[in-house]
Amino acid sequence: MFGLEYKDSRMLILVAILVALAPFMLNPFPEGSGMAQFNAGYPDLMQRFVIFGIFAIGFNILFGLTGYLSFGHAAFLGVGSYAAMWMMKLLTMNVVPGIIFSVLVAGVFSLAVGWISLRRSGIYFSILTLAFAQMSYSLAYSVLTPITGGETGLQPKVTDPRILDGSLAEGTIAKANFFGLEMGSSFELQLGSWLFTFNAGYYLAAVVMLIAFYISIRIFRSPFGLMLRAVKSNQQRLNYTGLNTKPYTLAAFVISGMYAGLAGGLMVAMDTQVGAERMFWTASGEVVLMTILGGVGTLIGPVLGASAIKYMENILSKINSDILHQWFAFLPDGLEEFVITLIYPFIGKGWHLTLGLIFMAVVIFLPGGLVEGGQRIANLFKRKMPGKDARDNKS
């Protein structure tokens, strides 16, 4: 299918189904029940899953294939966001020009950053990209205020020209749309005590993510992708095999920068605002964590990692001590206090602690990330069913 091998087509279809049914699967608990706070099926969070998925897929093309660890990819995310926002201010609230422009601008910017940073490798490359990202952040925060809105950031205003749209009706505000379909609009489905939300913005972002995922599979399986993996494996041998590593690494850098820009553009398409903090170095670090947590150099890993981190960030952080008291109310008083005191540092604002512990556990015990974990579980099941291996080899 679409020039993919059987195995890859199967994975693409599986991801497509998961993404399409996410509003159901992420809302397994009935509304109003004690477990409802673990539901992740609301538009805002689902959008973040797929958008950060795109960000991580792109980052993985650079880090996973070539081994060049960039600590500055949030800069491209931010540049993409500003670019999309300006399209919304100047041209139209339709998200399509904004998304296209965000990819282009991020591509040009990453070409400049990559061209300079790729003169060095290893830690020096990482530091150079980090420096560029922090410079971009500072510029966006201060000097470039006329373009970036500085501290307050940018939002669409009533007074914006928007030359392709007609002027707004009195008292209305500009809303991002896809040829008339508002990104914020949702269809809600009530089944018994379950409530499922199907959001237009989420599905737009999901389709873009599937395209991005498909392109990444094609790159992984191409001769170009082979050369990128060879860069990671043995750059010296590659040089002495008649291949110029520089354009390969630069192309990978620009592609991953464009993915980041795309993610940034989609963020603006969803919530129509942008601030400089989007380019802060912690945002660059986050995508590194996502990629490693999911599985560096694997196809699906970055998406898994992005979802896992965004889930913890949004769900774990909402649990507070009142909720803990509810959960452990059945315990005798003294014991209840004790258990809650033990758990409390890991929830709410302490979710970073949990993330840190999980990250350490994954790096130590599953160097291949969540994907390796999945493979190990799959192997356990395979071993219990003798004869299955033989059948697998035939297919």
Next chain:
Amino acid sequence: MGILEVKNVGKRFGGLQALGDVNLSITENSVHAIIGPNGAGKSTLLNCLVGKLIPDTGSVMFDGKSVLGLKPFEINQMGISRVFQTPEIFGDLSVLENMMIPCFAKRDGAFTPNAFINMMKDREIVERAEHVLEEMNMSEKQQMPAASLSRGDKRRLEIGMCLSQEPRLLLLDEPTAGMARADTNNTIDLLKQIKDEREITIAIIEHDMHVVFSLAERITVLAQGTPLVEDTPDNIKGHPKVREAYLGETQDAA
């Protein structure tokens, strides 16, 4: 005129004159060995030929064209392939993928942004890679990660990768260093076979006299950065200057 002409090449590292005034001519389709005691400048000379180092003085001409100042990948594209002292292969990739990379480099040049074709569906490249692996007797190891090969097989793979590009000059830097006797003999047989079956020039830097005398047609003896003598293996064996250079080394070591 040889295929490779080295004229008055000198290289200095700080206070150390690594290469004095090296003149060397390698005849096309011959096997030329460069030997010499430790620190004679053999590796420095080789690095000057492949673009890793730029000599301070002199010229290096390959097939009538200067290679000075060119990058290693450009020199490779001219037709010089290099085998390293410790096998340099792509350990994370499968044996077949290892072999496909030089095939792509040979056909498509130093950079091709072909991100949208499936590499396994490029029959020309896959067949070429499989063919060379068969010649190297490694067909059944195609799917193995290259890092898990034995030392001898890694060497075979690396030589195969170089041969798949059909280079005009193959440079070998101590190809049997650190190998067991059996592996060494296998490598000698492989190189003999290559020499007999192909039109190829081989330059070999070696410490092991057994390897040198089984393969070489001409031998250059290098000592303290300058060529001492250049002659056929038979004449080199009994040459007083050579004995002196090597004997001197053993006395120093003792």
